[in-house]
Structure formats: structure tokens, C-alpha cells
Amino acid sequence: MSIRRILSQIVDRSIDRHLARCLLCGSAEEVRFGTCSPCHQDLPALGHACQCCALPLAEATDRQCAGCLQQPPPQACSHVCWYYAYPVAQLIQRFKYQRDFSAGRTLAELAAFQLAPQIKGEHRPDLLVPVPMHWRKQLFERGYNQAQLIANILGKHWRIPLDNRALRKTTATDSQQKLRRTQRRKNLTHSFVAHPRVRGLHIGLVDDVITTGATQEAAAQSLLDAGATRVSSYALARTP
Structure with missing residues (x-):
């Protein structure tokens, strides 16, 4: 061993x-x-949300938000468990910035159980791919990629293989936390590159939080450009 x-x-x-x-x-x-x-x-369950970007919706009859109706995102759907609010937000912050792996594992285990009904039949991804960090940030700042740790647990529960090298972040972009959606999109332009081995596959893109959706869109577009047939997004939490 x-x-x-x-x-x-x-x-x-x-x-x-x-x-x-x-x-x-x-x-x-x-x-x-x-x-x-x-x-x-x-826990603050997300409830009814846009099927494309997981933005919470007020009307139960709506299936997409106004933004996705006007400009459909590259990912086919997004599945999220909770609002990014107390105590989920605090657990994610402890996981990302304080190395509290028990907090991350708790949320990922709960998410694997809660999202399991969304991956049956034709909706089941062929491969899980975590949203990558730039190697410099992962190596010298955080030391690990929280999305990869979440994807490991989801893949284990769902029995779906994981490929953490199918998508690379080639540009060390500035912090995204205080940027608006359009600024984030500009910041992320051409920052991801997908490997050709995703060709012909339905990819499950995994991250911890969806904020504006710009990261998911940029990553999903790179996967589609490399030949993926469909991209579905999975995350723990969504900012309102």
C-alpha cells in the first residue's frame, strides 16, 4: 500500500x-x-431556479431567467443545492480558506445525495470535470483545488469517472469576487483550455459556488469547443 x-x-x-x-x-x-x-x-435550500444558470426564480411557472432566455449560456443546465447564505456560506469559506476539509466533505456528501435524482438516464454525465485553478494559485496560495475535492466525492457516490486534467486554466486572472458579470466575462476570456479527449462526451462541470455564472460559461464553452456534446453544471451553492 x-x-x-x-x-x-x-x-x-x-x-x-x-x-x-x-x-x-x-x-x-x-x-x-x-x-x-x-x-x-x-440549510438554505435553493428551491425553484433557472434550469440553465440556477438563478433563483420568483414565478414557479418560469423555467429560465430573463438573461438565459435572451442569451442562452453554453451549459445545458445547472444544478445547485443551496443559497450562498448562512450557514452554507460559512462552511464553504472554512473549506476554501481555512483548510476545514470536514466542512467541505459534509457539503459535498449532502450535495451528492441531494443531486442524485438529477443524473439519471440521459441526464447522467459521462465524465466529471472540476473547474480548475491556475497552477500558480493552487500551488503557492491555496495548496489545493476545492472543486476537485468536491468532484471526487460526487464521482464516488455517483460512480462517474473524474478527470481533473481535462480542463486547464491557462491564464492567472485577477480575483473575481468584486467583479460584475460583464467584468468577470472579460476577465475570463480565453482563460480555459479543454483537452480533446472530452470529444463526444457529456461533461459534468463541478464547482463550489456559482456567483454570476461567468466562470461556468467560460469553462463550458471551452469544453464544447473541444468537442464535448453537452455540459451540465453542478455546484454546492448559488448567490442570489
């Missing part, structure tokens, strides 16, 4: 012990995927 596998098992067992109690309230009763039943029920 390799040293990497041994270390992985040690980390998993450590996380499993931590998840024996609810991450949110500390309860040890009815804990599943790291949260107790009452806390799970209190």
Missing part, C-alpha cells in the same frame, strides 16, 4: 470521527453526512 493511500485513509478516519458530531450544533444524535437532521433541514 502506498504512503499516499495510507495517509489518505488516516485523514478520512480523522474526518469520520469529527463528523460523528454535527458540524453546526455539535449534536451526536441523528448525524448523517456531518449534520444532524434539524440542522440539515435548516
